[in-house]
Amino acid sequence: MATSTPVRHAWRALTGLLVITALMFGINALGVYVFKQSSWSPELALDLQGGTQIILQAQTTDGADPTTEQMNQAVTIIRQRVDASGVGEADVTTEGGKNIVVQIPGEADEETRQRIQASAQLQLRAVLFTGQPVTSYVGEDGKETPFPTPDPSLLATPTASPTSGSDMSWITPKLQAEFLAYDCNDPANDPASAPKDEPLITCDANNQAKYILGPVELDGSSISDATFGLQSNNGQWAVNLKFDDEGTKTFGDISQRLYGATAPLNQFAFVLDGLVLSAPSMNAIILDGNPSITGSFTQESSKTLADQLKYGALPLSFEVVSSDTISATLGSQQLQIGLITGLIGLVLVAIYSLITYRALGFVIIASLVVMGVLTYLALCILAWRMGFRLSLAGVAGLIVSIGFTADSFIVYFERIRDELRDGKSITGAVEDGWGRAKRTIYISKSINILAAVVLYILADSTVKGFAFTLGLTTVIDVLIFILFTHPVMQLLARTKFFGSGHPLSGLDPEALGAVYRGRAQFRAPAVAAAKGPQGRKTARSRGEAERRQTIAERKAAELTSASKTDASQPGTRKEGDD
């Protein structure tokens, strides 16, 4: 018996399950100990660990949906902004085509919010003055002395009204003092919000230089395109710009003014979010609106600058559509509630399974335990590989799946019982019940998986978490059904306790009403047994009782004549026509 085919299959399936489990353990162990990126607990989403989530929606001036490229650019820029505000581990992702989700651990201060929300503004300003990014000088005494905080009484308005963006009279004594004391690294300095019609003190993006820039002369919307490529004459990487009509005219005027001026007044700065991206000098008068920026570019850096200029040229701004701050206390409290209810749900299902299916209930419980282990491992691995974070909705998905998973076992056990009622042996009933149940399980579970996939693709982040856990548990459910529940049943059917149909096994053929009993004998219609309040029910019971005989005998006596069988169907007909 021990080497019969079902038994071999059963052991093979169980070994397969063990291998899969070990493999998942191994993968995650690799992640934890070798790559140091994974952990032995699933990552939690903001609503469970506390933090801030801001959802921004892209607003285009013409109302069209932004392109994927634009959105990716926006994510890059917003990520830079969040990083610049000194918040670690921020998570910036796109969602549903036009939303950007920013998740920050802890609380976000107002400044960070402003910074994230500000639309990317590309400005073109003339350079008035440049210098090292220092805030101190070595005095006559040979000591390092910080530049003093500007005296508020210093003159702040130009003595002579400036005639152009390059007019040195923009630089007032106060501005000069501020420039000297300007610290590029001080987060309190926010050049992005500076007024457009005034000069600006700022630094470049890498804090390599400080600038005083003139007022805004052109903004990003006047750049219609920016590309990068190799220059044909010298083989250097260059960024090629293309201005629109108005931009061409204005830029022509500027280039005439700047060309030939003394450095740094011949430099022209591209400013993104208040920081200087590039400040090339004007090497020619450009009237066709197609300037090129050259310098020590690599392919990579020219591409980056071209993208930044092009993106800055796009009329894309963001509006906060939702902002959430979850306190860490509330988060851990909700997780706790989720875990407690999950445990209670599990216990209730276990109790009900034991009552209904007796010892078979233990098979359900064991299956659910295996399910729990695999799901837990899957969540750890997915957190590592895909950045999956378990949210409260995801926890709800897991709890709900307990019941949905137990259902597939119920379908199976009921099928086994049906086979037993038809008079099969217990080992036979397990095999045949499986044959029928698996069809049902495959089709119905694929509907569930389909739902999860559709939801996952279409839905926003909250629904995604839920759809994901529901889909994941359904897949694992089917896996366990094949590799655990059925093999275990095959093996149990060969034990004395289950195989002989012990009353407590849940597979008692006596209780299930038949072993071959109905084949040759005709049970008297149980008229008296009908407990229904109406006479109609009595009549029906009689009819149905006789129909039962047809089922019991169906397999043995397939060709019973129709008239003979039908002779006992009065109640059914009445019912069918009702």
Add this chain to the structure above:
Amino acid sequence: MRSMSQLGNDLYSGKTSFPFVGRRRLWFILAAVLVLASVLVPLVRPVQFSIEFTGGSQFTVSGLSNPDQSQATDAVHSVVPGVATKVTTIGSSAVRVQTDQMSPEETQLVTAALADAYKVDTSEVTASFIGPSWGADVTRQSLWGLAIFLALTFIILGLYFRTWKMSAAAIVGVIDVLIITIGVYALAGFEISPAAVIGFLTILSYSLYDTTVVFDKIRENTHEDGEVSGRTFGESVNLAVNQTLIRSINTTVVAILPVGAILFIGAFAFGAQTLSDISLSIFVGIIVAAYSTLFVAAPLYSFLRESEPDLKVRDERVLAARVRAGVPA
């Protein structure tokens, strides 16, 4: 549980049988009444939409030993006098305040005022701002998901069962479940929130799953009956539904136990809004789904098929044979 397995045996053999198909006219009328009632519920009791749909600001103060609601209103009004506020106590240790949309400065001031009023750290105060378009976006996406899912399901079930009539019956059953569940949900006075929308979508999936299991048994029975069946088509369908009845009952109980645990223990005792919204919609939906499969989808399928010429001929032959055999009607 002796009686349960006895009932299972009797249902399987046909000794006991509930007239799901036989009395279908009654069930259809009942379903129509339930659907109509669900549609009319909003007239009696307008549907409440959560802050995600209406837009606004929401503050939650947690970690309180004595959540007194009036302090919250006072604190908010000290910053923005006269603004409409809705204060609810969640569980035994938290207070939630919903207001109209506030500016970022006001939000900060209110957060500080609330922390001050309840003498907790500002980190215990959760502040959310939700634009009015947010919930609408979620819903629009969900409706798309719904439409695509139903279309795909229709095709897959049609291919599997080799008849569009099962697909149609299953989908009518699902829509029935959705409408009634939303009706009950609204009647219970819960706000429709994105979490509830998730719940409704889950119900969709669960309901179709449930219907598919029963339909698979119907397919098996009607297929096996073949030409020599002593049963009419409707009787075969009815027997299949009865034979899976114990499964339907057990499944429903097992599925609502964990959901019920979330609903009663999680939501009412501790107050986690997301959990209570999801679980109430799923709790109601599972029960309605079981009802709908038995009383709407299966009888409807039988109704759709019975008029097919082949089946009509066969049914007439079966009935005629009974009359010939002298069976009293």
